[in-house]
Amino acid sequence: MEQYAIKGGSALVGEVEIGGAKNAALGILAASIMTDEDVVVENLPDVRDINIMLQAMESIGVRVEHIERHTVRLNAGNVYSQVIDGDYIKRIRASYYLIGALLGKYHSAEVTLPGGCNIGTRPIDLHLKGFRALGAKDASVSGGMIVAHADALKGAHIYLDMVSVGATINLLLAAAMAEGQTIIENAAKEPHVVDVANFLNCMGANIKGAGTDVIRIKGVSRLHGIEYAIIPDQIEAGTFMFAAAVTKGDITVKNVIPKHLESISAKLIEIGCEIEESDDAVRVVASKTLEHTHVKTLPYPGFPTDMQPQITVALGLAQGTSIVSESIFENRFKYVDELTRMGANIKVESSTAIIEGVKKYTGASISAPDLRAGAALVLAALAADGFTTIDDIKYIERGYEDFDVKLRNLGAMIEKVDSDYNLQRFKLSVS
Numbered sequence: 001m002e003q004y005a006i007k008g009g010s011a012l013v014g015e016v017e018i019g020g021a022k023n024a025a026l027g028i029l030a031a032s033i034m035t036d037e038d039v040v041v042e043n044l045p046d047v048r049d050i051n052i053m054l055q056a057m058e059s060i061g062v063r064v065e066h067i068e069r070h071t072v073r074l075n076a077g078n079v080y081s082q083v084i085d086g087d088y089i090k091r092i093r094a095s096y097y098l099i100g101a102l103l104g105k106y107h108s109a110e111v112t113l114p115g116g117c118n119i120g121t122r123p124i125d126l127h128l129k130g131f132r133a134l135g136a137k138d139a140s141v142s143g144g145m146i147v148a149h150a151d152a153l154k155g156a157h158i159y160l161d162m163v164s165v166g167a168t169i170n171l172l173l174a175a176a177m178a179e180g181q182t183i184i185e186n187a188a189k190e191p192h193v194v195d196v197a198n199f200l201n202c203m204g205a206n207i208k209g210a211g212t213d214v215i216r217i218k219g220v221s222r223l224h225g226i227e228y229a230i231i232p233d234q235i236e237a238g239t240f241m242f243a244a245a246v247t248k249g250d251i252t253v254k255n256v257i258p259k260h261l262e263s264i265s266a267k268l269i270e271i272g273c274e275i276e277e278s279d280d281a282v283r284v285v286a287s288k289t290l291e292h293t294h295v296k297t298l299p300y301p302g303f304p305t306d307m308q309p310q311i312t313v314a315l316g317l318a319q320g321t322s323i324v325s326e327s328i329f330e331n332r333f334k335y336v337d338e339l340t341r342m343g344a345n346i347k348v349e350s351s352t353a354i355i356e357g358v359k360k361y362t363g364a365s366i367s368a369p370d371l372r373a374g375a376a377l378v379l380a381a382l383a384a385d386g387f388t389t390i391d392d393i394k395y396i397e398r399g400y401e402d403f404d405v406k407l408r409n410l411g412a413m414i415e416k417v418d419s420d421y422n423l424q425r426f427k428l429s430v431s
């Protein structure tokens with residue numbers, strides 16, 4: 001089993017190139033099924049969730065051609081099935097975007113119920129309610145599958161009870177080719193929602209208001225092929241920005257949209273880091289002791305839930321008492337037990353973590369409980385005294401491309417090892 005072996009204690013310094021946004025890419029890949037013409041997607045991250053999505057698309061007849069590592073040409077002109085089944089698809093959450101896309105184009109879709117990170121109950125009632133409003137009367141979960149069929153799709157006025165990224169993107173897909181106008185109220189405003197809407201508009205859709213909480217979609221009868229480059233990943237960028245903070249380093253994240261990182265930059269400034277922004281890069285300098293603060297995760301433009309473990313790791317090393325409240329997913333503090341094994345002093349009470357800063361973490365043998373928590377534990381290990389091994393790195397690889405390589409280029413002592421022998425070799429090489 002592969003694990004990360006890490007020797008902590010060095011400040012990370014240098015530049016890192018951020019890849020394409022995983023969560024935008026998942027919606028965009030699904031949307032590309034909605035035309036019979038060629039679609040070229042650039043800046044696609046080479047991570048596990050994306051590769052599973054491409055495999056699912058191939059299983060129903062989509063032609064997937066890798067032009068280079070981050071560019072694919074897709075053609076969905078010969079899709080022969082609207083049923084996506086199989087255990088592998090359970091590993092990703094965003095498989096449900098294939099429901100919106102297939103329902104939108106073919107008025108029929110059956111996809112195995114999604115899995116994804118275990119960070120809460122993660123219902124899909126809002127997706128199903130929206131599909132039903134658009135005319136898929138049977139949209140439901142049945143026999144482990146999400147099913148949705150419609151004679152025709154008709155625009156509707158949909159109010160989302162909660163701000164949901166997944167439901168907003170799924171309804172954009174389902175409504176793009178529906179007859180008439182759809183209005184989505186209380187829509188999610190995340191950059192990846194806007195990117196999926198921009199992609200659909202480039203394909204000929206008529207979507208207005210993405211990025212605000214009211215999105216208006218006028219259905220079109222046909223979508224066409226395009227070439228499109230995905231936006232940079234806000235969370236990958238944020239993770240490296242916090243890597244600078246916890247290791248007292250100096251990192252410039254390149255190929256980013258600084259506007260998407262504002263809530264993250266604001267918190268870094270609050271805890272004592274310096275931030276320099278340019279057009280497509282942000283530099284984080286963390287020379288001083290970290291200061292405590294309070295954080296509450298919120299939908300965009302608030303502080304992202306996907307950055308909650310990373311900021312908690314930083315606040316675990318800050319002076320004084322910090323409070324982190326998780327308002328999106330109820331089960332997102334599972335990693336705190338692992339962090340405690342590294343010497344953190346954190347008490348979790350329901351959806352709030354009360355953090356008493358400690359001077360240092362110490363290396364330990366720990367496991368990644370999910371994608372973002374796994375990445376955050378890597379940051380903790382990089383700041384810790386001594387050696388850490390992290391198991392279950394498959395979760396981290398779902399969303400971070402070459403995480404170990406990028407960290408090594410910044411001076412981190414980290415290696416992916418797959419045997420005790422390799423682990424001992426790594427220990428010898430860094431001691």
Ligand code: EPZ
Nearest residue numbers: 023094122123124125126127162164165166167306328371
């Ligand atoms: C997306 O998940 C992301 N996943 C998550 O990223 C991210 O944490 C989350 O949005 C919030 O930003 C993908 O894009 C693939 P939601 P999603 O629907 O769409 C409730 C990562 O690490 N809700 O915005 O599943 C839900 O329980 C992952 O990259 C309902 O009640 O999240 C939650 O409390 C982890 N009913 C809230 O809404 C529904 O039908 C927001 O969830 C749908 C959601």
